Amino acid sequence: MAIQVTSTALPEVKIVEPTVFGDTRGFFFESFNLREFHENVARGFEFVQDNHSRSTRGVLRGLHYQIQHPQGKLVRVVSGQVFDVAVDLRISSPLFGKWTGTMLSADNHRQLWIPPGFAHGFIVISQEAEFVYKTTDFWFPEYERSLLWCDPEVDIDWPIEFEPVLAPKDAAGKLLYEAECFP
Known part of the structure; x- marks a missing residue:
C-alpha cells in the first residue's frame, strides 16, 4: 500500500500519508492514486478541479x-506549514459542530480528506505556504458560505497567539447557530 490512512476525531475526515522514497537526491511519492483513494479513503468520489493558493504567515482562509454542490476536498501543502481544520456541518450527525485539525507541511507530506458536508479552513504557520487541493465539485461562488473562524460554540483551538489576516467574506462568516447547514 502506498498510503497510510488514519481517521481523525471526525471519522469521515481522514489523514492520508503517502509512502515517501528519499535518498541523497531528494524524494519521490505518489501524491494521488484513484484506486488507492477509493480502496482506503472514500469510495464513489471523483475529482473535477485542482486549486493552488499561496499565503503568508497569519493568513486564515475559511471556514468555507x-x-x-458541496465539495469534498483532498488538501496538502507543497511549501511551508499550515494548521488545517474541518468542521462537521451535518445537522443529522452526532458530531455536528465538532471540529478536527492537523498540521500539514511540505516536510510531513500529509494530506487531509474533507468530505462534503464539512466546512474547511486553514491558517499559515510558516512565513509562507503553498496549499493545493482537489475538489469533487466545481466552485460555485453563489453557493459558497463561511463559518466564522472564531465561533465560540465550535471553539477551534487555533495554534496562534495573534489576530489572523482574513478576507472580508471570512471576517463576516456566520456563527454556527445562524449558518446554513446540511441535513
Whole structure:
C-alpha cells in the first residue's frame, strides 16, 4: 500500500500519508492514486478541479463550504506549514459542530480528506505556504458560505497567539447557530 490512512476525531475526515522514497537526491511519492483513494479513503468520489493558493504567515482562509454542490476536498501543502481544520456541518450527525485539525507541511507530506458536508479552513504557520487541493465539485461562488473562524460554540483551538489576516467574506462568516447547514 502506498498510503497510510488514519481517521481523525471526525471519522469521515481522514489523514492520508503517502509512502515517501528519499535518498541523497531528494524524494519521490505518489501524491494521488484513484484506486488507492477509493480502496482506503472514500469510495464513489471523483475529482473535477485542482486549486493552488499561496499565503503568508497569519493568513486564515475559511471556514468555507458550498451549501449546494458541496465539495469534498483532498488538501496538502507543497511549501511551508499550515494548521488545517474541518468542521462537521451535518445537522443529522452526532458530531455536528465538532471540529478536527492537523498540521500539514511540505516536510510531513500529509494530506487531509474533507468530505462534503464539512466546512474547511486553514491558517499559515510558516512565513509562507503553498496549499493545493482537489475538489469533487466545481466552485460555485453563489453557493459558497463561511463559518466564522472564531465561533465560540465550535471553539477551534487555533495554534496562534495573534489576530489572523482574513478576507472580508471570512471576517463576516456566520456563527454556527445562524449558518446554513446540511441535513
